[in-house]
Amino acid sequence: MTDLAPPRPVGDAPIGYDPAVVERRWQAHWDAEGTNSPDLARGENPFYALMMFPYPSAEGLHVGNLFAFTGSDIYGRFQRLQGHTTFEPIGYDAFGIHSENFAIKQGLHPGELIPRNIDNFRRQLQRVGLMIDWTHELSTTDPSYYKWTQWVFLQLYKQGLAYKKKAAVNWCPLDKTVLANEQVIAGACERCGTMVEQRFLEQWFFRITDYANRLLTNLDGLDWSESTKTAQRNWIGKSEGAEVVFPIQDVMLYGGSAMASAGASGEVVANALEVRVFTTRPDTLFGATYLVLSPEHPLVSIIAGDEQRDDVAAYVAHAAKQDLVTRKTTKEKSGVFTGAYATNPATGDAIPVWIADYVLLEYGTGAIMGVPAHDERDFEFAQKFDLTITRVIASPEHTADLPLGDAAFTETAGCRLVNSGRFNGLTVDEGRTAIVTELSARHAATPVVNYRLHDWCISRQRYWGPPIPIVYCDACGTVPVPESQLPVLLPMIDDFRPDDSGVSPLARHAEWYHTACPQCGGPARRETDVSDTFLDSSWYFLRYPSSRRADVPFSDTITKKWLPVASYIGGNEHAVLHLLYSRFVTMVLHDAGLLAFEEPFRRFRAHGMIVRDGAKMSKSKGNVVNPDLYIDEWGADTFRTYLMFLGPFEEGGDFRDQGISGVKRFLDRLWRSVHDARADGALEVDVQRKLHQTIKKVGDDISRLSYNTAIAAMMEYMNTMRSGERRPHVDEVRPLVQLVSPFAPHIAEELWSVLGNTRSVFDSRWPTYDEALTVENRITMAVQVNGKTRGTVSLAKDATQGDAMTAAMADPHITKFVTGQPRKVVFVPGRMLNIVL
RNA sequence: GCUCGGGUGGUGGAACUGGUAGACACGCAGGUCUCAGAAGCCUGUGCCUUCACCGGCGUGGGGGUUCAAGUCCCCCCUCGAGCACCA
Structure with missing residues (x-):
């Protein structure tokens, strides 16, 4: 047991509260006693309080991290006071391009840089007094961790959910490297300013689209922030519609190979070239006056007419040269006519087939029907190229031949079909069904659901990540590395910079690259790509409770006891990627029979952002707050409580140092109240009523993460209890120490011991209130x-x-x-x- | 352009299902204590008018519903975040 005696007044400080002394004492005490390391095997009533682990940057923790961690810590401590065994782990998401680029800039190896950053993070995390179980700390860069990241890859591979295909990526011809979309600024490389090109490279993908519908429908049952669920729904982007078949007319078939499409039964139908388009508005089919194929569409070279051949080829080449970002953001329509015509299956009319880069190969079928009257983009396109515009939807005020004017008519409510033959007069919804039903009977349409979600590209042609555990053998082909041979260690090489070749730097290391085939023992080559950091973080919550097990990624019994995660708190910037990938990986492991649950986070809450003078903190604006300086000046307890007091936790707030003194005064008064408290005499009725009201309110508020109002309520109680310089009764102060403890854990422990307790305040029970006394x-x-x-x-x-x-x-x-x-x-x-x- | 959040005193922010708008805190002003200060403690503090009482006006703007609107409905302005030619 460390010394529990209250500190003597220091120097001139009149009240004797010296945060630095108190905080150091209690941090050492928690450490020595293992206060924050629960017995995971035996602890009763488990509560897993998870905070999103940080990326250990060189700058150290920023206030945003601290705000999030403190909010999560308060919730975890509160649950512990409710009688739960609370597990609050931390780790570091330390792989990735960020670290690698920074290391390159500093002329250092990420392998030396990262441990240094982590030491600094650990130091900072320790001084804010989080209830972290340090015995379960982890880093994604540790071979004992990424061994199992590779294992996760293998599980997906085994399920047929990992595959390799060529995909378009941004390529900087000067830096000779692949760029993420965020690294392309107005079509140019953010570092060297060179115009970026599009390249096709072989990449590993996970088939997350197979899970699209499940990822979507499960959301309804999750206790998550609505904003996060909405973001996921939008990201998955389900749209219901139909695929409609447009036969190509009178094609001149080149080279005889004309690849007539294969029907469902497998027989080759002679001369049956056709374009399939996806549409969410089959009701507007009668208004489809042209088709547009994406420039990469396989039919393009086949259907292009003699006269148009050169123009088409030139346009395709132009589109290929564009980078992905510019292509998707340039709204100015461009395109060329292919020379071919297709038959509109509804009207029987011949309509021209165009190509244009506003049609994307990766969505739907890579081809659309142009309905200029009722789609803004199509309208723009038709205007520019003088294509027919036919109104087929009219509101009650419109007549069938009313001209469109200068914009597409996109409303549907209360509108009816016109110029649509026997479908005239139907509402939009009725028309949708009726047209698809009729075309389906003729095999000209099929109802189809499409998702905006793409398969997850996990390949990175970089160095700082876990090598993808695959080997290529001339005899056996693609061979997964057997689990017994994991981890595939990332070699500590000096020249880890990306180079001219466009493949990972690992390819330059013959001794690593060449290996023996795990199947036949013959010569083989390793996969040189490493995996995406989002794969590292997609399963880390499974590892924490079992982090000391070397033989399994996660123990069955411990996992059954501690997961799914009871409370997850993090930023909404991860609403789609990290949170979606984690759900996906969990579902896959569930389907493989490795997990009993399919949703990893029972409850998720997104916290807000801390800004400074209304602007996001950034180095360039010079408005970054260094938490160390504030903790030095005010102490961790004041800083934590202040962060929570600045605004609603789920909305964030504006950091300004003016308000912090109010919180410090509050803790000073608490300190004095405990030291002045009297044990004799009776409680005052008004104070007692306020106390019971406060216990109730603070508990309710913490449950809803309304920390700012909880603090306000405690301040109100303080004002009542210590109005004037009233000497409070111990029974009036004692519960307040407990209420304050999740926010300001060090001073609470100190005062709890001053009140004569020998065990941690966090092992006391949250005070109860009497409803009758609150009235x-x-x-x-x-x-x-x-x-x-x-x-x-x-x-x-x-x-x-x-x-x-x-x-x-x-x-x-x-x-x-x-x-x-x-x-x-x-x-x-x-x-x-x-x-x- | 679309989606999701916001807009309330000098400032950060309260206000659960419509029911005394401005809790709590900062700041400011005055008082008390002190040789003086700091710290504490007490009082006041939305705006206009007034010596004061009284009164009027007030939650981005404009309409509406209601005995009653910061809260509900319609239109508009504005700030932030995310997505973005997704057919």
Whole structure:
């Protein structure tokens, strides 16, 4: 046991509260006693409080991290006080391009840089007093961790969910490297300014699209922030519609190979070239006056007419040269006619087939039907190239031949079909169904659901990540590395910079690259790509409780006991990627029979952002707050509590140092109240009532993460309890120490021991309140005349309308507004009285 | 452009299901204590008018519903975040 005696007043400090001393003492005490390391095997009533692990940057923790961690810590500590065994782990998400680029800039190896950053993070995390179980700390860069990241890859591979295909990526021809979309600024490389190109490279993908519908429908049952669920729904982007078949007319077939498409039964139908398009508006089919294929569409070279061949080829080449970002953001329409015509299956008309880069190969079928009258993009395109525009939807005020004017008509509510043959007069919804039904009978359409979600590209042609555990053998082909041979260690090489070749730097290391085939023992080559950091973080919560097990990624019994995660708190910037990938990986492991649950996070809450003077903190703006300086000056307890007091936790707030002194004063008063407390005499009724109200409110508020109002409530109680320089009774102060403890854990422990307790305040139980004692027996009721508040009356808590009326009419300030006989009186018991004249 | 959040005193922010708008805190002003200060403690503090009482006006703007609107409905302005030619 460390020394529990209260510190003597230091120097001139009149009250003896020295945060630095108190905080150091209790951090050492927690460490020595293992206060924050629960017995995971035996602890009762488990509660897994998870915070998103940080990326250990060179700058150290920023206030945003601290804000998030403190919010999560308060919730975890509160749950512990409710009688749970709380597990609060931390780790570092330390692989990735960020670290690698930074290391390159500093001329250092990420392998030396990262441990240094982690040491600094650990130091900072320790001094804010989080209830972290340090015995389960992890880093994704540790071979004992990424061994199992590779294992996760293998599980997906085994399920047929990992595959390799060529995909378009941004390529900087000067830096000779692949760029993420965020690294392309206005079509140019963010580092060297060179125009970026599109390249096709072989990449590993996970088939997350197979899980799209499940990822979407499960959301309904999750206790998550609505904003996060909405973001996921939008990201998955389900759209229901139909695929419609447009036969190509009179094609000149080149080279005889014309690849007539294969029907469902496998027989080759001669001369049956056709374009399939996806649409969410089959009701507008009669208005489809042209088709547009994406420039990469396989039919393009086949259907292009002799005269158009050169133009088409030039356009395709132009599109290929564009980078992905510019292509998707340039709204100016461009395109060329292919020379081919297709038949609109509804009207039988011949319509021209164009190609344009506003149609993307990766979405739907890579081809669209152009309905210029009712789609903005198509309208723009048709105007530019002078294509036919036919109205097929009309609102009740429109006639069938009313011209469109200068914009597409995209409304649907209350509208009906026109110029659509026998479908005229149907509503949009009816038309949608009727047209698809009829075309389906002729095999010209199929109802289809499409998702915006793409498969997850996990390949990175970089160095700083876990090597993808695959080997290529001339004899056996693609061979997964057997689990017994994991981890595939990332070699510590000096020249880890990306180079001219466009493949990972690992390819340059023959001794690593060449290996023996695990199947036949023959010569083989290793996969040189490493995996995406999002794979590292997609399963880390499974590892924490079992982090000391070398033989399995996660123990069955421990996992059954501790997961799914009871509370997960993090930033909404991870609403889609990290949180979606974690759900996906969990589902896959569930389907493989390795996990009993399919959703990893029972409850998720997104915290807000801390800004400074209304702007996001950034080095370039020079408004970054260094938490160390604030902790030095005010102490961790004050800083934590202040961060929580600045605004609603789920909304964030504006950091300004002016307000921090108010919180410090509050803790000073708490300190003094405990030291001055008397043990004799009785409790005051008003103080006691306020106490019970406060216990109730603080508990309710913490449960809803309304930390700012919880703190305000404690301050109110303090004002009541210590009004003037009133000496409070110990029984009035003791519960306040407990209420404060999740926010300001060090001072709470200190004062708890001053109050004579020998065990941690976090092993005490949250104080209980008596509902009966929270009730006020007299109430102040507002009295309105014609809806305007004209005064108040003081009444017994169960006063009737009659009592209220009598009291109101006795007050001349009120009666002077009552100039006639009341027409009506509205009485809300306990709240207000409204006299209507 | 679309989606999701916001807009309340000098400032950060309260206000649960419509029911005394401005809790709590900062700041400011005055007082008390002190040789003086710091710290504490007490009082006041939305705006306009007034010596004061009284009164009027007030939650981005404009309409509406209601005995009653920061809260509900419609239109508009504005700030932040995310997504973005997704057919």
